[in-house]
Amino acid sequence: xxxxxxxxxxxxTSFITPHGLDAxxxxxxxxxxxxxxxxxxxxxxxxxxxxxxxxxxxxxGNNKTISNTNELLGNLNGVDGVKTGFTNNAGRCLVTSTTxxxxxxxxxxxxxxxxxxxxxxxxxxxxxxxSNYEYINTKDMINNEFKDWCSKNKVKINKGKNIIPNINMDxxxxxxxxxxKNDINSxxxxxxxxxxxxxxxxxxxxxxxxxxxxxDEVLLDTNIRIQNKIDKKDTLTYFxxxxxxxxxxxxxxxxxxxxx
Numbered sequence: 545x546x547x548x549x550x551x552x553x554x555x556x557t558s559f560i561t562p563h564g565l566d567a568x569x570x571x572x573x574x575x576x577x578x579x580x581x582x583x584x585x586x587x588x589x590x591x592x593x594x595x596x597x598x599x600x601x602x603x604x605g606n607n608k609t610i611s612n613t614n615e616l617l618g619n620l621n622g623v624d625g626v627k628t629g630f631t632n633n634a635g636r637c638l639v640t641s642t643t644x645x646x647x648x649x650x651x652x653x654x655x656x657x658x659x660x661x662x663x664x665x666x667x668x669x670x671x672x673x674x675s676n677y678e679y680i681n682t683k684d685m686i687n688n689e690f691k692d693w694c695s696k697n698k699v700k701i702n703k704g705k706n707i708i709p710n711i712n713m714d715x716x717x718x719x720x721x722x723x724x725k726n727d728i729n730s731x732x733x734x735x736x737x738x739x740x741x742x743x744x745x746x747x748x749x750x751x752x753x754x755x756x757x758x759x760d761e762v763l764l765d766t767n768i769r770i771q772n773k774i775d776k777k778d779t780l781t782y783f784x785x786x787x788x789x790x791x792x793x794x795x796x797x798x799x800x801x802x803x804x
Contacts (some may be wrong), residue, residue, distance in 0.1 A: 575651040594625030677722040689733035704743035710771040743776040
């Protein structure tokens with residue numbers, strides 16, 4: 545478990561006991577519990593289990609019905625998991641997954657004095673999130689801004705055999721992000737990139753970055769690259785260009801002379 549937590553990039557989680565009961569150096573945070581839950585829900589069997597209200601099992605030939613202890617499951621719109629908990633140190637805890645209109649949130653309440661309080665606090669947080677946040681299409685915003693930038697900015701490659709670079713951006717990993725409704729008009733796309741280079745240029749050279757920002761906070765970013773390799777002109781290339789230019793000059797002047 546500790547190795548997995550490190551793999552998930554968790555900095556404030558430490559497992560000591562396999563059952564989760566209180567112990568020194570056994571701890572986590574609300575944020576990291578949410579990250580663990582997000583990862584666990586990718587497992588379809590796990591997601592199915594935590595979304596099951598009741599089920600029947602057989603113990604030594606005897607049928608027994610067991611019920612999920614998550615009091616919000618089946619009682620609050622969209623709740624589809626996940627886990628209740630209690631220890632003397634942690635208090636009453638509830639991790640809740642809720643999905644509405646194909647958008648999912650994970651709510652974590654720790655340290656409640658009673659089950660009633662954790663239920664009330666969880667419900668308030670869930671309803672607040674769905675009422676006050678709205679998803680924006682990050683791919684459309686970034687793609688439109690990138691196309692506009694490309695139409696207004698020309699990347700120049702000096703001393704290159706091929707002076708026409710193939711400019712593109714990396715794949716956008718997140719297609720939507722939730723933004724507080726009052727902040728949507730403050731979300732902006734910022735592009736910072738160099739436009740003047742000297743050959744040679746290696747394939748997939750990063751020349752800049754696109755950032756989706758909410759004021760000073762970077763919500764996500766991606767790189768701008770020159771995708772094609774551009775070699776530097778050699779002596780032969782300069783000679784051919786000189787000869788081509790001279791030939792074109794002579795043809796134009798001879799044509800002018802003949803017309804006169």
